[in-house]
Amino acid sequence: MRVIADLVVNHTSDQHPWFQSARSSPDSPYRDWYVWVDEPPADGPQGIAFPDQETSVWTYDEAAGQYYLHRFYKYQPDLNVANPQVRDEIARTIGFWLQLGLSGFRVDAVPFLLETTGQDDAGQLPDPHDYLADLRAFLGRRCGEGVLLGEVNLPYPQTMTFFGAERDELTMCFDFIGMQRMYLSLARGNAESLAEVLRDRPEPPKDAHWATFVRNHDELTLDKLTDTQRQEVFEAFGPDPEMQLYGRGLRRRLPTMLGGDRDRIRMVYSLLFSLPGTPVLFYGEEIGMGEDLRAEGRLAVRTPMQWSPEPGPGSPPQQSPSCPVRSRTASTGLSASTSQPRSATRSRCCPGCGC
Amino acid sequence: MRLLIESYRACPELAWGRYAVVDAGNAAVLAHRRDTEDGTIVAVHNFGADPTKAALKLTGLDASCLLKDVLTNGSERVAKDGSVTPELARYGCRWLRVEHDHR
Numbered sequence: 001m002r003v004i005a006d007l008v009v010n011h012t013s014d015q016h017p018w019f020q021s022a023r024s025s026p027d028s029p030y031r032d033w034y035v036w037v038d039e040p041p042a043d044g045p046q047g048i049a050f051p052d053q054e055t056s057v058w059t060y061d062e063a064a065g066q067y068y069l070h071r072f073y074k075y076q077p078d079l080n081v082a083n084p085q086v087r088d089e090i091a092r093t094i095g096f097w098l099q100l101g102l103s104g105f106r107v108d109a110v111p112f113l114l115e116t117t118g119q120d121d122a123g124q125l126p127d128p129h130d131y132l133a134d135l136r137a138f139l140g141r142r143c144g145e146g147v148l149l150g151e152v153n154l155p156y157p158q159t160m161t162f163f164g165a166e167r168d169e170l171t172m173c174f175d176f177i178g179m180q181r182m183y184l185s186l187a188r189g190n191a192e193s194l195a196e197v198l199r200d201r202p203e204p205p206k207d208a209h210w211a212t213f214v215r216n217h218d219e220l221t222l223d224k225l226t227d228t229q230r231q232e233v234f235e236a237f238g239p240d241p242e243m244q245l246y247g248r249g250l251r252r253r254l255p256t257m258l259g260g261d262r263d264r265i266r267m268v269y270s271l272l273f274s275l276p277g278t279p280v281l282f283y284g285e286e287i288g289m290g291e292d293l294r295a296e297g298r299l300a301v302r303t304p305m306q307w308s309p310e311p312g313p314g315s316p317p318q319q320s321p322s323c324p325v326r327s328r329t330a331s332t333g334l335s336a337s338t339s340q341p342r343s344a345t346r347s348r349c350c351p352g353c354g355c
Numbered sequence: 356m357r358l359l360i361e362s363y364r365a366c367p368e369l370a371w372g373r374y375a376v377v378d379a380g381n382a383a384v385l386a387h388r389r390d391t392e393d394g395t396i397v398a399v400h401n402f403g404a405d406p407t408k409a410a411l412k413l414t415g416l417d418a419s420c421l422l423k424d425v426l427t428n429g430s431e432r433v434a435k436d437g438s439v440t441p442e443l444a445r446y447g448c449r450w451l452r453v454e455h456d457h458r
Binding site (some may be wrong): 185186188189190191192194195198199261263264266267269270271273274275276278279281285286 | 356359360362363369370372374376379382383384385387389396398400401402403404426444445446447448450
């Protein structure tokens with residue numbers, strides 16, 4: 001078994017000692033570890049990740065007397081990866097975890113991590129792709145089998161650039177486009193919209209791969225579909241406004257979206273494993289876990305793994321009100337799932353009744 | 356899920372094979388094939404809620420080939436011209452491995 005971990009270096013917490021130091025004085029050694037401006041620039045980064053919570057990617061900090069950049073929540077100030085000290089610190093972080101035995105990272109928010117638009121000296125800054133290639137080379141030197149699995153939700157031509165042109169960058173990129181088209185095909189009961197995108201999907205460079213997935217820890221984003229297509233998926237799999245998030249996605253897991261229809265759920269996972277790409281599962285998918293819409297926002301799909309049907313954390317609903325988990329499918333936890341003859345895990349142990 | 360993972364491991368075509376979408380002659384069905392030097396897997400998936408059939412024409416295959424189910428015990432005969440018409444249950448899915456010399 002090999003283990004990789006999330007590398008979240010686009011931003012830190014606003015409570016992080018670096019940021020606390022940075023905001024305290026323009027002379028702080030950490031001031032330039034974040035992105036500060038006197039006035040939000042017109043040509044700065046566009047697009048707000050959480051439009052229900054934030055109105056700008058810039059927030060004025062009283063202590064600093066300047067605005068700081070935050071691609072995500074205002075309590076997550078973006079690190080300035082154009083600063084060589086920040087780059088070195090990220091490399092040190094990677095080196096530390098590799099030394100503990102990790103075999104790579106899932107790199108969070110890659111395009112946001114690398115962006116330098118809006119910074120005063122953006123024109124003079126080194127190409128961000130060189131930086132990603134440097135990180136990959138560093139990883140390779142420290143761990144020959146190491147991988148970088150990147151979160152890049154962009155149209156294919158742009159995503160392809162993150163595999164690297166002359167030098168290797170990401171080993172794998174999540175296939176967000178194929179994933180979204182799969183849901184459109186599921187909603188329509190018609191394979192064509194998925195087939196169309198699979199015919200056109202570019203081939204990653206040698207030894208690089210698409211990472212295919214059905215669900216992840218965020219909302220099921222449908223942002224790359226047209227408004228009409230997105231509405232079709234909403235109507236099929238999340239008609240209730242409470243199931244929708246940011247106007248672009250569904251805070252649901254697959255089994256509940258498919259109404260617990262085992263044939264249909266099996267078909268989707270069979271597709272995941274047979275399409276070209278490295279299949280990636282989100283915890284809980286092995287046992288057919290559902291979401292808990294009582295939890296706020298994205299937390300609906302981040303409830304504890306249902307290890308057992310007994311009361312306590314990770315148990316099924318009603319039994320642990322302080323830590324609610326819910327599965328609307330027949331599966332009620334891993335231990336039950338492996339012993340029930342018709343459960344999602346068990347039936348797949350038996351070729352005769354598997355999908 | 357265990358079956359899928361085990362089957363995936365047993366099918367190097369799925370990890371390394373060339374890949375092509377195959378016309379399924381049926382809008383509800385996605386058919387694709389994965390080819391390596393050593394073998395071919397054809398996968399068919401029914402997105403529809405009704406049982407159906409796909410109508411595939413598989414280049415390079417003929418009546419000497421048999422398509423054997425990887426996930427179950429079934430199989431499909433191939434016609435002289437490479438035509439195959441695999442049946443699919445509602446939301447059915449099949450991985451079919453090409454076996455040669457079944458004349």
